[in-house]
Amino acid sequence: MLNKAARLMKLFLVLMFAAAIVFPATVQAATENETNEIRYLLGNYHVSGITEDKLEGKTVEEMLALLDDPFTTYFTSEQRDQFLNAIENSFVGIGVRLGEDEDGLYISEVFPNMPADLAGLQRDDYITAINGSSVQGKSATDAVNSILGEENTSVRLTVKRGGDLLNISIQRGQVQVPIVVSKRFGQIGYIELSSFSSNGDKEFTKALEQMKADDIGALIIDLRDNGGGYIDTAKNIGANFIKQGVFVHTNDRNQKDIPSIIENGQTFDKPIFLLLNGNSASASEALAGALRDSANATIIGMNSFGKGSMQYMMNLTDGGMLKVTTVEYLTPKNNKVNHVGLKPDVEVYGSMPQMLAALQAAGLSDITIKFNKHHAAINDIDVSDPMPYKVEDGQLYVPSRTLAAMIGADVVWNSKDNTVDIIKGTKKQSYELTKKVVIQADSITYLNVAEFAKTFDTKWSQTGDSWILKVSTK
Known part of the structure; x- marks a missing residue:
């Protein structure tokens, strides 16, 4: 044996x-x-x-x-x-992301050259039926389960597009969800990494090299909701920023420290900002810990998941596989991750506020957000971060944390005076919880933009079904 x-x-x-x-x-x-x-x-x-x-x-x-x-x-x-x-972000399906609002289930994203795209589905199509069965009362999860199936089989979707109902038959096939998404916000580079796949390091490095060629002034690496993947992929990505040194320390069952070393790496002389949340785990935490300890990166967002252990995958002779935890890892400065996570340098609640805080920290001073109930864009660049808002009596209400993040301010709940306080430097403005100023719904505090603009220079307008917010912090 x-x-x-x-x-x-x-x-x-x-x-x-x-x-x-x-x-x-x-x-x-x-x-x-x-x-x-x-x-x-x-x-x-x-x-x-x-x-x-x-x-x-x-x-x-x-x-x-x-x-x-x-x-x-x-x-x-x-x-x-x-x-x-x-x-690898690979599965059998049709190649869409679904969203849900008060009008039903809609297609929030169609992946290029995947079955849904080739069949003619479009972003913002509302799904009314799947294989002739109404989706009314079904959740997005139920709909996904109905759409998924065996490769080379078909599913028929009835979708509402404008005032038309369309029946579209789609042959299920292999879908590859993008691992790396890169964008530019002026001179700020942004790379989102959704998984540490076998090829993720090559895709990341390719995107980074293009940004270096374009002479970016700062880099944001988005690891939110990235649950991990292969350690070698994380280490190879780290080598883009660490010339020589420990990537992680590992302690085995005998408490022996076996450090994983980066050799012949590179340096990166621009500021690095990492976005993490509670779903950033494992390889995400290893990379973030290494870049903070050894490349002076700043972590923005929320405390990470706290999975500081490594697993080996072992194929068994009769076709099964065992994934077994063999070591616990620590950051290069021997900081514990397991069951603790990484504490952010700048704590920010909420997806859109986190994105805005990172852009502010990276040097973006003029910010324009265009948004509707399905999508949002910052400075004309589409972002996946949701932008909740409310309109009541013709007044626009936006989450107080989002407004604060747009101007680089802090938001504080003042329990003594029962107010929401926005603080930027020495300037402070308190907003009472009255209907025309503040709305609280779905665990979010919404602030009337018109009231906010009385103190903080903000412009807003409406174009069709979209709203536009503009601020400048120069």
Whole structure:
């Protein structure tokens, strides 16, 4: 058994961080061979230090429960393929993102050259029926489950476009969701990385090299909602900013520190800003910790998830796979991540306020946001950050945190006076919770833009179904 497991380790191990992908808790029965292999691998490599004798006579499900480690997982061959495809942002479908509003389910994004695009679906189409069955009362999740299916099968969508109802048949196929999205806000570069896929480092570096050629003045790296992926991908991305040094420290079951070292990397002489939120996990945290410790990067957003452990993926002889936690990692300055996360240097609540805060920190002084109920753009560049707003009695109300972020100010709830306070430098303005000034709904505090503009220079207008907000902080 020892020699057999050793061969498995040698031939099939892939070092990776577990992405935030969840499979059913019920473990499908492993074969006897796989059960024996799993017992050996857990008893010799799991970071807890558990030994084989403690696992003797137990099923795979019982062994995993004993570890109390949600990131050590047994996969059937089918689940393994789903897991690996998820890291690559690849799946069988039609290639759209769905949104939901008071009018129903709509298409918020159509991926270029994917089945939906080729069939003629468009952004903002409302889905009224799937295969002839009305979607009224169904959630976006229910709709997605109805649309997904086997490759090369068809799904028929009835969509409302303007005043027309269209029936569109789409053949399901392999969909590749973009891993890297890059944009320019003037001299500020922006790269969004959604997963540390096997090719993510190459795509990231290509986007970065183009920005360096364009002589950007600052860089924003968006790792929000990035649950992780391959450690080598994260390390290779880090090498764009760290010439030489520790990427992460790793502690194994024997508490031995085995640092992962970057050699022959590069330096980056422009300011770096990282966007994180509570769903930024694993490889995202490793990269962010390394760039803050070794490349003077600034983290903006919310405390990250706190998954400071690495998993090996081990293929089993009967077709399954074991993903097992083998080490805990620390940042280059030996800061703990596991169960703690990374605390931001600048804490900002809310997706759009985070984006605006990063742009402000990177030097963007003139900001124009154009938005409607489905989409938003900053300085004519589309962003995925939602822009909630309300219109009552002809007055525009925008979240107070968004307005504060636009001008680089802080927003504070004053419980003593029962007011919302906007503070910028020595200037402070308090807004009472009256209907014509402040609206509170869906856990968001909305502020009347006209009232805000009395103190802070803000222009706003309406064009068709879109609103436009403009500020300058020069």
